[in-house]
Amino acid sequence: MAPRTPGADLPDHPDRLWRAADPERSYDVVIVGGGGHGLATAYYLAVNHGITDIAVLERGWLAGGNMARNTTIIRSNYLWDESAGLYEHALKLWEGLEEELDYPLLFSQRGVLNLAHSLQEVRDGVRRVGANRLNGIDAEWLDAEQAAEACPILNTSPDLRYPVLGGTWQPRAGIAKHDHVAWGLARALDLLGVDLVQGCEVTGFERAGDRVVGVQTTRGPIRAGRVALAAAGHTSVLADTLGLRLPLQSHPLQALVSELLEPVHPTVVMSNAVHVYVSQAHKGELVLGAGIDSYNSYGRRGAFPTIERELAAAVELFPVFARAHAVRTWAGVVDVTPDASAIMGRTPFEGLYINCGWGTGGFKATPGVGWCYAHTIAKDEPHPLTEPFGLERFTTGALIDEHGAAGVAH
């Protein structure tokens, strides 16, 4: 018998994951959305705040939304202090999460390289590296030659239509296996006695005046001391039932995966200018993401030219990818805010909390969101790290504009 193909397989999942719970009539906290954010929030509510009478309600299958559809990049090298603080908090949690959950999350700190293709992108990159370092985040500026050392298959030829002029490099950044992260959290929650209720769609809210006291679901009403939304692209639909309009737009975000390939790509490379980001995941498949499709959609599908453009960029940057094959494409629904930063905090309704607008950045923030959101829910006040992410900023004008200078949304 030939040996197992090295690296083409993943560690086995444990024999016990979580029980499929039926909803009780009432909980201290109901979390709407059983994705990474909902699960992590429940986890830290239990672990940091001792609250375990929690239901996580998921309309489909657990972690089947963007958690199952993202390209799993984890980094914290954001431009603005507010974002950097939150994402770095998340990254530090990531660094201990595998041990804490006792689950192979396959968190691989292989570094993330954000390419610059124009003089302005170089300026922006240097600016961001400087800000990151002063914020205590590991970041380096690499010139084109150093970028090629970090990723030898990267085409740094000056003949490219938009040559690589350099890039920012965060060594502690990397990827993790999304399902394992969700299941690790879910298993821990199951052991903590939290109810994970699948196939339970929230259709509205129970109110007492301006207070939200529960949710209506496809499996009946559920009373709740507090209700926390963690529904990503579907947040607007839920908020609409309360007449609460949010500065959110839901867009398709497409990604694709290749067949399993021998290792060629040691890191994660992102290019905002040519709209592609790519890593080689644990089994050897190339995982590529594109820019978001421009229009509002809940349809979980995008347009084909987005895929073509993404692959043109990929083959330009990585000529060796020419005959790799796309074996599956898919799309998620991402909720995007005007400043490309999330919205977290209280709402005009007592007992109702929101966490949304993560756009393409939700996965990497998972433990950080859980930590801070749990604090917000438990104490009914924003966590200091997420205070700037409140809805008020759209009124005051104190936006945290991460698409201007940071230039990289993923």
Added chain:
Amino acid sequence: MMLIPCPWCGPRNEVEFHYGGQADVACPRDPDAVSDAEWARFLFFRANPMGAFTERWMHRAGCRRWFTVRRDTVTHEIRPVGAEQERAVTV
């Protein structure tokens, strides 16, 4: 690839168009008369329904005219909307 009915050039592939989001968002007539919160609603808050959505497109690669369609944000099915539709002030 959606086939979007430009009222002037006829149906064209979506890549020819620029998306404009919710239609019928009018700028407050007297911006000074609205509060900061109301102004923020005009600037940043847009409908984001799942299902039928009245939205704007501009035929960037064609006649460069803005127009309104009603599109289902789940199925992507599109219906044209009459040009005579009333513009509503949402603020």
Added chain:
Amino acid sequence: MTADLYGASPLAARADALARHSAPEGVQGVRIAEVPFTAQVALRVDPRGGAAERIGTALGAALPGRPGQVARTDRVLVLGLGPDEWLVVGSEGTAPELQDTLTAALDGAHGAVVDVSAHRTIVRVSGPKARDLLNTGCALDLHPRVFGADQCAQTLLARAAVILLCRETDPADFWVFVRASYARYLADWLIDATEFDG
């Protein structure tokens, strides 16, 4: 002679390459050449007003009622580009007189007459395989029954915005209006396309 009067057209430097890659009788079945220095005047006017009628009279052909339609006289082609927008194309050197004609016919009504002769050049793509060649980068349906003689469209060809004009269907004869700064890109793209089997 035109060079003295008009300087260099955007594709003057690609003329030889285009000729080399033109093989109307061969497998490629396509000829590509620049049509330089035409007079082009952008016209904006309310189609329902008297000014539009006066302009039609002055040009000798009514302004096409819908975008995509083309009116032809022995002096000009009038391409319908938008609900109140046309491109008037004349032979080289006639832009000043076209502008005068249009401005006079406008007679103070609200409208716009702008000389855009140098803004775009024209690439003529003709021959039996012209449609296939264009369809390698143009998503429009160019079937003669759908996009026939004297029809035009603003669309994308490869990654450039163009105005496509069908002059004849058999053999196919198209004019591709392209902005001067994109002309070389488009020519290079067309040349590259001819190196493929249709």
Added chain:
Amino acid sequence: MSGSFRLAEGGRIDRDRPVAFRFEGRDYQGCAGDTLASALLANGVHQVGTGIRHGRPRGIASAGAEEPSALVQIVKPFPEPMLTATTVELRDGLEAHGLPGQGRLAADPDPARYDAMHAHCDVLVVGAGPAGLSAALAAARAGARVVVADADTEFGGGLLGSGELLDHAPAADWVRRVTAELARGPDVRLLPRTTVFGHYDGNYLVALEDRGPDALTRQRTWHIRAREAVLATGAHERPLVFADNDRPGTMPAGAARTYLHRYGVVAGRRAVVFTTDDGAYPAALDLWGAGAEIAAVVDARPEAPPFWARRCAEARIPVLPGHAVVGTSGEEHVTAAHIAAFDPDSGTIGAADPQACDLLLVSGGWNPAVHLYSQAGGPVAFDGAAGAFLPAGSVPGVHPAGAASGLRTTAQCLSSGAVAGVQAASRLGLEAAAAPRPETDAHPVPKGRPLWRVPDPDTEAPGARQFVDLARDATVADIGRAVGAGLTSVEHIKRFTTVGTGHDQGKTSGTLSTGIIAELLGTDPSEVGTTTFRAPYTPVAFAALAGRERGDLYDPVRVTAMHDWHVGHGAPFENVGQWKRPWYYPRRGEDMEAAVLRECRAVRTGVGMQDVSTLGKIDVQGPDAAAFLDLVYTNMMSTLKVGRIRYGLMCTADGMVFDDGTVMRTGENRYLLTTTSGNAAHVLEHLEDWLQTEWTHLRVHLTSVTEQWATIALAGPRSREVLARVAAGIDLDNAEFPFMSWRNGAVAGRRARVCRISFSGELAFEVNVPWWHGRHVWEALYEAGGPFGITPYGTETMHVLRAEKGFPIVGQDTDGTVTPQDLGMGWAVSRKKADFIGRRSFSRPDTARTDRKQLVGLIPAAGEGVLPEGTQLVETRVLPEPPVPMLGHVTSSYRSAVLGTPFALALVRGGRDRIGQTVYGHVGDRLVPVEITDPVFYDKEGARRDG
């Protein structure tokens, strides 16, 4: 394994055209028309590779695109990872080897070319089997524009591999006739070798055409907009799950039949056939007819189908109803099938009896290929009798037909195809009628009984060698573990076991795993459902989708009329949006710094010239043009006099700086605007948006004239003298032609518009001439400037000169978070106008703060070099522990010839109040002291602009 398994005759291969190939280091011969798989089988080779998780031998498990097992790496002619042997066309010199699950990318660039083609049709027929051809014929005869696409090298689909007769002649004759008629149709396009792999909104289907060995283009991506689509995509035969069912030599019965009829290959000499479906019987009989011994037909159902049992009896083929294959023997090839009595109702099995064989044919029924239908939004529903998910409901404009809709016989497929073709044509308003259906074999409609797994006699590790997904080495035991872990969703179980995630995306394993999950959960397959069908239907090479958008064609290169001159004078170029702009013009031996210092000096002391044609230009006309511009610029434009020019600043509605440029009043109701080079299209769209949707009452027309005008900036104290030499007709005197005004006239004999605009602070002119005169006038000015040492300069020098004057560049000194006030340009924000875009936002609490980041100048301490652009600024001499409070960052930074020191512009928190203070730039690990200054470094009084 010895000897040839190729029949002396039959099949659609060309025995006169031998093809030499190499597999796993050994040389073989096949025939033209073979696939790699058929050629290997003809040579008696069954094992292709090894399994990904357990390393067990893996063979050929289909005859088509659904292949889960026979993965190969192509070595020659060019390395290509992970293809299936069943779809690789045999070509001379082909070299390949089996894959243990991971492919290898070529180290060298792919020399092949790829392109795209757009097509439109009334009716797209996907699949050219009996249903597809019938549909195409009906639609074409009705006068529809038809495209027929089929993945195979020739049309015919299942008919090529079944040996059936149509109208009493080989089915291939009918295929040939129909294809010929279609090919004659004036509006029919036939696309063999073309796999339709995705369905997108609006019946937009994408397909990959393999152009064959002799084409210039290796592959072509078809974009097909179809008014109607007939999906005659066929079906995949479902394998059966039993212990050691992965041994090479095990394959679906239909595949063996295809190898026989299509390729003239008998896949084994002694076969056991294990089935739960009538469809395996004709395969067994055909193989028997070709000389193979059929050891037994093992039918898991209690009763064998009487029609076929009779035929088998005639051929003396033993039929064992109520039996099952429960295991196999062999290593790299099956040597025996273990047959036991089986009661499908109770699930009990008897003692196993090994039956020697070198071929084990299996049939568990057929899964319609519903992939495209499902992508089109079509619902699928589980059909208990078929044991498969079939198209349900309807999707307007999409017509599943034939085996893809669950039909089994050729007669049914022919009829349903014709109906689909007629329906499609009718929906288009065409009069259509089905052609008479050719006469077919009168076999009964095959029936089956779904069997998801055979009980495993191995009680120690049950299910551990019962393979469900050969691509992922996923077993019944794996699914059992997933269910045992608490998982109930097919999506979760797919992720737990990785079943269905291989290169084949579970074409043969998907329904099987659903059935097994349902059994383990004690529910019905309809409750379990399927995972989502996604594009692409079969793997597509990245390069094929990239197409021709590679190299310089990746994105348009925009050039000016003077581009070749810049190239000829050695300029490197900067990408500004899609534009190529000269960056600087190094002389021999000069580096960039030296060249830029020289160019700057020339402008400050003599004269320089720059190509600024890339600036966006918009003609604005109409009675309300002035009112419109007052609304879109922060400053007042209605008061501008004809003949004069004003700097203009635009904000977006949120009050942030969006663009800047000049506004030239060219008539009472007419203006010409300029925009920044990279932003021209955005500005025009922004203006049209407000004009068309908000201020519909304003009578204004906008026309882009960017490329109408080539523009040359002539700057420096000697610029007037240079211009005077070629523009004799224009009075260039300061009084006659003051700063910020324009004149028409002739320059170098060409009609021109000359502006007195300066972005350097020096006396300067901008000469606008029609684009096609740009090069001529540029050269004339260059020549006229010769005696003055005229120096062409690029974007870098322009940046230095404007920075010395404190002029910001939108997009460099701003980032979408900067207001005019932040830039110190409150002077350009009108207080008189009732409103303009952005005004209301200035009074929001955060925007109105007085300690916002403001544009200031910086001078590094003596002896320090140029600060890198992007450098962060901090307040303290010594860095505290992070997070370190940051004051702002350097937006522009240069060496300056006239200042004699490096200098910079920066956005600094409360910067204007800090002028005179020292702050620190964080450069590498150092803190560089810098003094905050006014952003205007040079000629604060503006004395130089008039020369």
